[in-house]
Amino acid sequence: MKYFAKKTLTLIITLFMISIATFFVFQIIPGDAVANMLGTEATPEREEALRQQLGLDKPIPVRYAAWIKGVAHGDFGRSYRYAENMNEMMSVSRLIGDKLPVTLTLAVLSLIMTVILGFFIGIVWAGCKSRTLDAVFGIITQGAMAVPSFFLGILIIFFFGIILRMFTPGQYVSYHDSVAGFFGYLIFPAFAMAVPKSAMAARFLRNAILEQGGLDYVRTAKSKGCTDRRIMWRHILRNAIIPVITFMGTVIAEIVAGSIVVEQVFSVPGIGRLLVSSISTRDFPVVQTLILYIAVAVMVVYYIVDIVYGIVDPRMRSNED
Amino acid sequence: MLQINNFSVGIKEKIIVDSLTLEIGDGEVVGLVGESGSGKSMTALGIMGLLPHTAEVMSGEILLDSENLLAKSAQEMRNLRGRDISMIFQEPMTSLNPTMKVGKQLMEVFAVHSDKYLKDEAKNKVLEVLKSVGLNDSQRVFDSYPHELSGGMRQRAMIAMAMLLRPKLLIADEPTTALDVTVQKQILDMLTELKEREGGQKMSILFITHDLELARHFCDRIAVMKDGAIVEQGEAARVMDEPSHEYTKKLIEAVPGRRTGRKHHADNNIVGSSRDAKRDKVMSVSGLSAYYKNKRKGVFDRQTLMKAVDDVSFDVYKVEVLGLVGESGCGKTSLSKALLGVNPDVRGNIERKSTSARMIFQDPYSSLNPSYTIGWLLEEPLRAAGVRSAQERQRRVNDMLKMIDMEGYNDRYPGELSGGQRQRVSIGQALITEPELVIADEPVSALDVTIQAQIMELMLKMQEKMGLSYIFISHDMNVISQMCDRVMVMKSGSIIESGSTEEIFAHPREEYTKKLLDAAWR
Structure with a gap:
């Protein structure tokens, strides 16, 4: 406590x-x-x-x-x-007041996507036995990590917006008008931010799982007669998550800051554009408030990461006591 | 009960276990003895069906109650593991899952092996078994995470886990190697007791160790393994007293402590009665206390100091080996740090002649930087000591390589060397600046017995050549008896007894010293 x-x-x-x-x-x-x-x-x-x-x-x-x-x-x-x-x-x-909820929703959406995608790919990747598949995962994640979000945003607009017509680029839907439409639009910029981050998270998780898999306690679990699935879910994953949690902390901070660029690409009326213009016109009350917001958001996220850390890893708790 | 016939394992063309044949009867304890890399652990993992992916079973059969384990499916083997065959591993510090409570890890054995079990009943059984392995505070252990327990307690918990379903066969792979000697003895006594107590069918034990004396003490029969094959097996006492194979003889000879005192200087008047005041002192320590900082409890708390070394005084004479024994946590390492001047929180007086002391560390695997060549590593202390001329440095490096029998190894990297060779390099590194005093912190504890003997010989040879003194830190009384002229016994930060090696071994005054000697089983 x-x-x-x-x-x-x-x-x-x-x-x-x-x-x-x-x-x-x-x-x-x-x-x-x-x-x-x-x-x-x-x-x-x-x-x-x-x-x-x-x-x-x-x-x-x-x-x-x-x-x-x-x-x-x-x-x-x-x-x-x-x-x-x-x-x-x-x-x-x-x-x-109008813009903050938009940016927050965007950040939370892309965070959720990062976690789901990252964990899914990481676990599947670590479990795959074929060498070819392993290499394919390696190339895909490497590529995804290298693409900047704003460029990915342009590709997404082109593919999902113009070819597949799943949304109308530039036609932002306010949550006052339609909540479903609001999410339906934000999901694409969120995806653009989530792709590189989830590729990194997947890599992290996969490496951690493989590393943990070679440790002594896994051998102990095997010698007890545990099934592979049980070893993965009950033993390895909880330990492998620890480095990923740290990594997620930094990712969340980047997402908050990164939304500024992606908002421009997708014409989302978030705080991003306001921040940039306020700095150039020395509109200090606005800038101060936005910076304070970003700093607080990042600090709160780190706080949550620390708390989750303490829950997952009992050694953390007693080290600090 | 267990019958291994003609069992061979290979990893990438290389044969690791070579047509091994071994039998273990009901209630029998069989020791599998050999140096690291001899294939002992692979044999054990083979029985468990847990060989690494790269390893391949090339021939043979392993019969448990006349059922061939090698022919069983993965599912059948899983059902067997933990129920009929259990295993205890060497590393108690890492063999338990750090993020799961110990009790939960034990309960898992029930979850895996019985379709339906009552949680309360299972818990009572776990608590009972924890008590039977000497963890009397079983409820607390049950609710602890592994890092909250000591090494000995963790190993007991591991044993409890292995014993939970009363297996027919227990494989113990170096179960006590990582533990202090006194704890070692307790754990083995407890294993013997547990084996006897199980009514009805007796449990058999396959005991894997590199320690011959330990095997003799604990096993009914011993099999000696070398390069994957068993070279000799028989009654424990017979193998030890009348070894028939050359390799067994070599192993037994290499066991330290067969002689009392050092033969090297036996007739040399440097040691022995000549310990008079006139002899040159290399270092003189008086009233030395060393502290380490406690973790602060809160941000505003005052920093408090813990005493690790408590008012210690002694002298180190020229050309002698001064032993320092004690269990882990007694302050040995804190004392050596204080002597080196690494620890700033020191009170008392250390008088040294000229050059500062150098150090040799325990772990030859991690104490050498893997990204530099041996030549570079040996040269570095010279550079640090301000030897300007590159030619001079090169000459001294080559001389040192010759002295440590590593000539021509200049361009090799630590990763390409064996543990013994690395420890030679560590010694060379410490001695190349020609110090008068070298502190060796458990320099041979991580090495095989035959290598141990070589390293100790090298250290003594270097002493004669260079006229230096050692402070030799060890927990192993046998190594101490072979190396040291004088011994200091340390307990909870104080030196409780000191004297010549012969005196201490023949007439220990303190109970604690007797306990240490007793635990060494010679």
Whole structure:
């Protein structure tokens, strides 16, 4: 139990550090949001007025305190660029609110696909006795690993979209309109992200299974009279999963970040495009919030990986105690 | 009960087991003795039907109660394994599944071998068998993961697993080799007892070992194996006392501890009564304590230190071999680390003459970097010691290769050498900078007996040539008796007894020393 409590405490501390880092980095990097907003109409007086209006004249720690207080209440500030109406700028939470669920769904979908595909291929591959088949698996996974997701995305659009007409490229379906249509569309970009990752996961799992298969405890299980199937499912797999879990942790982080590119290819209105444009226009409240989101998502995933690790491998728990 | 006729196994053209014929009667313990690579383990795996995929049975039959095991299907063999024939393996640390509780692993035997079984009943049986192998806290063991148990406890759990369904034949492949001597004895005594206690049909045991003394002590009959064939078999006492085959004689001669004390320096006044104060000291240790850091419990806890070596004082004289004995965990390795200066958490005084000490390690397989040649590996200490001239280094490497009988091996890689040859290289590596003191941490424990003898001879030869001193760490009293002039016995971080080898072996004062000597069975 101590192991889990310790991991939770670590998570909280890390999240706090991340919030500080995200805030302060954007105070340091060059580029002035005020100058950017006013453009050619900038005069010293106007700049001063806008600065006061945005609260940028206060010292950094005070601004951090105000920001983090807002974040705790779900208020992420207002965009410098997008206007709600003539008088008011749009709030970041409204701006992101629509897009975040899309990106999250995309990430979760591709993660599920990675796990299913990776485990299925890995187990079948490890179990295949024919040398030819082994080589075929090797070539296919090697190839799949080498193809970048965005290029795979183009191939998928061409094959599934244009030839097979299983979806209409560019015709994103919002979940407000049709949940089935929403998933029916997202499944393809998710697949584009899942293919290279699942190829890697399959390789990892296959190697781990083969390695575990040669260990002494498997011989012990055989000497007890266990069937091959029992040895695979009860003994080998649980041990072989351990390195794969670590690997999956890094994959999930990559999926969250990688969705940015794939969203562009499939014209999915996720946070990807918003992030890129906000960085170039120095729309700091938006960028801060998105970075915070990505960092938190990755940290939470690592936390979950640690917890799963502790459940699967009893040695982890007692090492930490 | 078990009858092996003309059994041969080959791996890729090479014959591993060569027309082996062996019989084991009801309740009989037969020892299969030989050096590593002689085909002992392959024979055992052959009986179990667990030969590796690359191995092929070329001829013969294995009859268990007159049924040929080699003719049985995979399914029939699975039913037999764990029920009629069980096996205990050498490595207690790795032979259990690390992610499954010990109890569950034992229960699995029932799950595999009976269609319906009552869980509670099976559990009671498991607990009972765990008790019978000396694990009195059986409930705790049942609920533990393997890494929570010691090596000895794991091996007991393995034995319990093998005994669960009262097999007709138990194959024990070096079951005690990886364990401390005192634990070794307990485990073998327990096996004997278990064998006797089974009422009705008696269990037979095929006992595989490289240790002749162990086989004599434990077995009714002994078969000596060499290059896949049995060269001699017979009553245990007969084979040991009147060996008829040359190879058996060689094996018996190589067993350390047949002589007391070292003959090498017996008439040399360097050793013996001359241990007076005038003799040159190579190292003088006084009041040495060494610590290691405890794992911190929480992030904010203070770092605490554990004492591994407790107020130790001794001197090492020129040209002597000082033995250090004790079981694993007694602080031997911590002491050697402190002497080398690797451990910073040390209190006390170490006075050394000039050059620092060098070290020889136990495992010749992993202590040499496999990606460099032997010549390079030998040269490296010279480079580190600042010998600038490449010619000078080359000359000394070649001299050293000659001295360790490895001339011309410059361009070979460690992977191409045998364990004995690798240990020679390790010795060469330690000695090439001509140190005055070498610490050898179990240098022969991982080697076969005949190789052991060669390595010890080499170490003594080098001592005479170079006039160096050894601190020789071992858990094996027999090796100690053959190598050392003086012995220190270590227990829980302290040196509890020390003296000349003759004194210690003839008149041990401490109970613990007696126990160590007793466990060595000579």
